[in-house]
Amino acid sequence: MAGPNIASSSTGTTTSLKRKAATQENIGGPEHPRKLAAIAEADTNQPLRPSKFAPNTAASRLGKGPPPLTKPRAPTLSTSAGANGVRRTMRATSAPPKTAPVRPPARPTSRATTTARPTAASAANDQRFDSIQQQISKIEEAxxxxAARLDAELAQERAKRSDLQASHEALSRELTNAKTQELAQRQELFIASDELNSLRQRxxxxxxxxxxxxxxxxxxxxELNEDLRMYQSDLERERETVRGLKATIAQQATAQVSLTAQLGALQAEKAAVQVEFDRTCGSKADLALQxxxxQKRIAELECETREGEMVRRKLHNMVQELKGNIRVFVRVRPVLRSDIVSSTLHSSGSSVGAITDGADSPDLQEEAKRREExxxxxxxxxxxxxxxxxxxSSSESATGQERKEEWQFAFDRVFEPHSSQAEVFEEISQLAQSCTDGYNVCVFAYGQTGSGKSFTMEGGASETSAGMIPRAVEQVFRVADELKSKxxxxxxxxxxxxxxxxxxxDLLGKGEFDKKKHEIKHDPKTGRTTVTDVNVVPLASATQVRTLLALAQGRRTVAATLMNERSSRSHSVFTLRIRGENTLTGxxxxxxxxxxxxxxxxxxxxSGAGGDRERLKETQNINKSLSALGDVIAALGEKGEGKGDKHIPYRNSKLTFLLQNSLSGNSKTLMFLNLSPLATHLNESLCSLRFATKVNNTTIGTAKKQAKQIA
Incomplete structure (x- = not known):
């Protein structure tokens, strides 16, 4: 790489020298040609050169002066050697001559002076002209x-230039040789570097x-050290084991003697056991046969049990059908303490304080008297x-005579005021059994406000006061657990x-009421009734049902009336759906x-609901739905008597339309008639009893079992 750099440097040097010489040639380098001295200076040997900047003032001002004596020549070119020995030709220049200005002759003041002065002036001019002539000749000689001197110098410069060119060519040849040598050395250097790198990598x-x-x-x-330590520890353990084995052998040797004695005893026992074993093997065949x-007997009993279960279901259904697919139970509630107080308020208020004051020590005789009244x-x-x-009932006629009236009614069961919740449920427990057999069962409570319907159906918080709903659910779960074995x-x-x-x-819904529109739908093929957009909760235990009942009771619509402080202003329907499958029978x-x-x-x-618009509307809707229920039962009774294809007005009320399948003969229906024991409610009780008698005399057909055989 040094060769090209040197060549380029030499070429650049030559080019720079040429540019420098040209620059000096244009602007006047360090070696300018000598300038001629001005005419007015003391040196009169230099030739005179006319100046274009300072013309002959005297001649111009005097008009037509004498012509120049000599013709001016172009300046000669002078050659000078530059810094690199190259001769350069330069044009000599000189400064304009410094001549004293010639003053014009003064204007004549008078005619006399103008004639005397021209002669003196001509003599002076001739002298000056001679001196100028001499100066010009000196200048020419100089x-x-x-010029001679410049020619000699130019010849010297040319000789120097030729010498410089010769030396330049020699240097160029040396430079070429140096470049060649440098390239060869570089190649050798590269080879040596590669060898050095390969040696370093190896x-x-x-x-x-x-x-x-x-x-x-x-x-x-x-690893060997670790193995050595392990082997040493193993060796120590083996030594310990050997010492332990030696001690054990010593002990075993001692125990061998006792074992030998035991062996003899065991051999004797073995003989006895062998005899017993032979006798056992003989009885084993008898036990296997037994x-x-x-097993065959167990299979026969299981088959008989399944057949007995089927017969039980049929007989149970026959018994329920013989009792009637729609039955009416009457329950009279006991007289409450609040009933005594309310009845006393209607009469004289003198003895009210004797009953209500002092809960710990009431007047029992007065209370018993008021209760009987x-x-x-x-x-x-x-x-x-x-x-x-x-x-x-006894009353006085208009003539003052005592008039006695008596009404007698007969139903499937009548519960007196002292009947407990367990006794009431005992009569309907068989209906709960029918649910697990695949039948639809409907139990509804009917009666006037405050007659104990909600207590009968839902009951209280204790186990003894639990109502029909929790007891029926517990019965269903209990029967389902018993049938698992079958x-x-x-x-x-x-x-x-x-x-x-x-x-x-929806009493189990999460949002507010009346936000969703629920519709009732009946499936004529399966006899199933469904309501759209309601929450259906899977039930795993009877305890979960109690929680749902508590939630529903808190959301049910109640209000205070004259007949009940918490009167139910709506109909509530709890539906428990049961689906069963027998894996043995299919x-x-x-x-x-x-x-x-x-x-x-x-x-x-x-009830006093006429004074409240909202209570009035509620009462009208309640009575309307109950009247529709009576119309449906009456129509069913007429249809059961064979009076033709009687239309059943189920759609007159949401209640009857919801209970359509429970009242149309596809269900086992039980009506609870709740009565108040108070004399003030006698007319209401008579109306309820007459309605219950109509229901009890109605025939709605035979319930159908919702079952099928799995293919």
């Missing part, structure tokens, strides 16, 4: 001497291999079957609805249990 590889071997040797050394017979005359003549109830598996879910002012509300069944708590039937003058 110029000739300068050296590094050898070093890395040696280091890897060293590390491997160190690792092997550590076991086989027992408040009660209506109810008689239960059938002490055996408890199926009859008689109402008696191959039945059940799934249950429940829903709780409210019908308020002909609007269906049979499936599906049933439902509808437990309905109807709103109280009442008169406006009795």
């Amino acid at each position: 110029r000739a001497a300068d 050296h590094e590889r050898e070093i890395s291999e040696l280091q890897a071997d060293l590390r491997r040797k160190d690792r092997e050394l550590r 076991f086989e017979r027992a 408040a009660m209506a005359k109810l008689v239960y003549p059938d002490k055996m079957d408890h199926r009859e109830i008689v109402l008696k 191959g039945w598996q059940y799934k249950m879910d429940g829903q709780f609805l409210e019908i308020y002012n002909e609007t269906i509300n 049979e499936t069944c599906e049933g439902s249990l509808n437990l309905v708590d109807l709103a109280g039937s009442e008169r406006l003058e009795k």
